Amino acid sequence: MGLKGFVEGGIASIVAGCATHPLDLIKVRMQLQGETHVPNPNLQSLRPALAFHTTSLSAPGSIHMPPPLPTAAAKVGPIAVGVRIIQQEGVSALFTGVSATILRQTLYSTTRMGLYDILKKKWSDPKSGNITLVQKIAAGLIAGAVGAAVGNPADVAMVRMQADGRLPQAQRRNYKSVVDAISRMASQEGVPSLWRGSGLTINRAMLVTASQLASYDQIKEMILEKGVMRDGLGTHVTASFAAGFVAAVASNPVDVIKTRVMNMKVEPGTEPPYSGAWDCALKTVRAEGPLALYKGFVPTISRQGPFTVVLFVTLEQVRKLLKDF
Numbered sequence: 001m002g003l004k005g006f007v008e009g010g011i012a013s014i015v016a017g018c019a020t021h022p023l024d025l026i027k028v029r030m031q032l033q034g035e036t037h038v039p040n041p042n043l044q045s046l047r048p049a050l051a052f053h054t055t056s057l058s059a060p061g062s063i064h065m066p067p068p069l070p071t072a073a074a075k076v077g078p079i080a081v082g083v084r085i086i087q088q089e090g091v092s093a094l095f096t097g098v099s100a101t102i103l104r105q106t107l108y109s110t111t112r113m114g115l116y117d118i119l120k121k122k123w124s125d126p127k128s129g130n131i132t133l134v135q136k137i138a139a140g141l142i143a144g145a146v147g148a149a150v151g152n153p154a155d156v157a158m159v160r161m162q163a164d165g166r167l168p169q170a171q172r173r174n175y176k177s178v179v180d181a182i183s184r185m186a187s188q189e190g191v192p193s194l195w196r197g198s199g200l201t202i203n204r205a206m207l208v209t210a211s212q213l214a215s216y217d218q219i220k221e222m223i224l225e226k227g228v229m230r231d232g233l234g235t236h237v238t239a240s241f242a243a244g245f246v247a248a249v250a251s252n253p254v255d256v257i258k259t260r261v262m263n264m265k266v267e268p269g270t271e272p273p274y275s276g277a278w279d280c281a282l283k284t285v286r287a288e289g290p291l292a293l294y295k296g297f298v299p300t301i302s303r304q305g306p307f308t309v310v311l312f313v314t315l316e317q318v319r320k321l322l323k324d325f
Contacts, residue, residue, distance in 0.1 A: 008322060009113020010106060012315035016307045017105040022094035023303030024101070026081050028162040030296035031259045034288045078299040089165050097161030100154050100178035108151025112209050113315075116143035120217075136214035144209030148202040153194035155201055157181035159262040171265075189266065200258035200277050204251050211250045216243035216312055236313050244308030248301040253293035255300065257281050 017024075085093050119139035124131040131139075148155075157178045164172045175181035185193045220239040229235045257280050266272045274280035284292050 003114075004322060004325060005117030006110050006114030008315060008318045009117065010110030011318050012311050013105040013109030013113060014102055015314045016311035017101045017109070018098060019310050020303045020307040021098050021101050022082070023078075023299050023306070025094060025096060025162045026078050026085070027255075027296040027299040027303055028159060028259055028263075029081050029085070029166055030078060030299060031256045032163055032166065032263060033295065034292060078296075078302065081299075085165065093165055096165060097158045097178075100158035100161055100181065103178045104151050104154035104158055107154055108147045108205065110147075111150050112143040112147030112205065113213075115146055116140055116209065116213050119143060133214065133218055136217055137210045140210030140212070140214045141206045143213075144205035144207070145202050147209070148205030149198065152198045152201050153182050153185075154178060156185065156194060156196055156262045159259055163259075163263045197258050197261040197277070200254055200261060204254040204258055207251045207254060208247045212243050212247035212308060215246045216240060216308070219243065233313065236316050237309055240309040240312045241305050243312070244305040245301060247308065248297065248304040252297050252300050253281075256293050256295055257284070260284065 082094070089096075116139050119142060120131055120136065123135045123139065157175065160173055161175050161178070161181060164174065167173075173181075173184075175184065182194060216239050219242050220235060223229055223235050223239060224231055229238070257277055261274055261277060261280050264273045274283065281293070288295075
């Protein structure tokens, strides 16, 4: 029964992760907007979502790019970011790093979903089978921490692969796959680099798992107990959207800092842009204001909502398929 929970959670997580990967990539790009230590901030400036290339009169057939926007104007919404990625890198760029997403979900989400299921069953009341909200949250915190520690190397690789397109060509890492990314990080920066930002990853995973899984179970139980809806697709979708919103609000600040720490480029003999999580948080707030910690919130909730819906709807269907095993 314990292994079954890992298999069910793993399948659902991989499906959800691949389905929402483009939204996650846009979120990462938005969270990195405004960093003051980037090699050439002008190359990250974004035009309005509906802007088009215009042909230069001086060179027929050539592409004329408008001058970079001011820094403040560069901080635009998810639609503009998505359009810009497609214009500059092609549609396939929206799935950059999807191999890392698959590995991350296989390691991180499979572990947290399976462990949460085990703890929930272990702590449930033997007679009624019920478990309190506090116990659900505790199970989520523990499961999230363990899952994040296991999946951190894939998380670092995913962030770097998603962020690579924003750098000048000469400074891109150009990882071919998640295996190439992990092996190059280990050889060039040392094995400890694979767990860079692991403290933040663990904190975020604890928040996401506790808020997402516990709130889904709690909201689903409330809907069924009050007779609002029957146990079916409608109930699963409603509880999933609510759980996704709770998880996005709780985790976004930690997610912004995690993304920046994992993505920072540390050159030999030079001081890293951030000495740690607190340093990154302080520099971010000082340079960009407190609301910078909620950068990428729109794509976060846009991704977290569908991700949670696909996750739990798929999970419920997989459970039905495997109920006799």
